[in-house]
Amino acid sequence: MKPDASPTAIASDASSVDNLESRGSARISVAEIARRLNIGRLAVYAMLERKIIPAIRLGRRWIITRHAYEHWERTCGKASVSGLDWNPEVKVLT
DSSP states (O other): OOTTOOHHHHHHHHHHHHHHHHHTOSBOOHHHHHHHHTSOHHHHHHHHHTTSSOOEEETTEEEOBHHHHHHHHHTTTOOOOSSSOOOOOOOOOO
16 A cells, blocks of 8 residues: 555555455455454454354464355354264263
């Protein structure tokens, strides 16, 4: 972005970033999820921490794939109906 750019050019740059972010990327941002769900970013982070939204924590970053999020969005967060029970806990026998 040029320092002497007009507000229209800045808005145009921002909208093209939003379009690129929402269409071309394999990942989806927290800000985009917040917009789509009409909630705040902190609420999205809380949902990520509680594992409501499918994502992977990598250090301080959250990696959210567009495919996994959109599947979650289409199914209202319900687990897939594969006939198998999903149990995230693993018991170690000693």
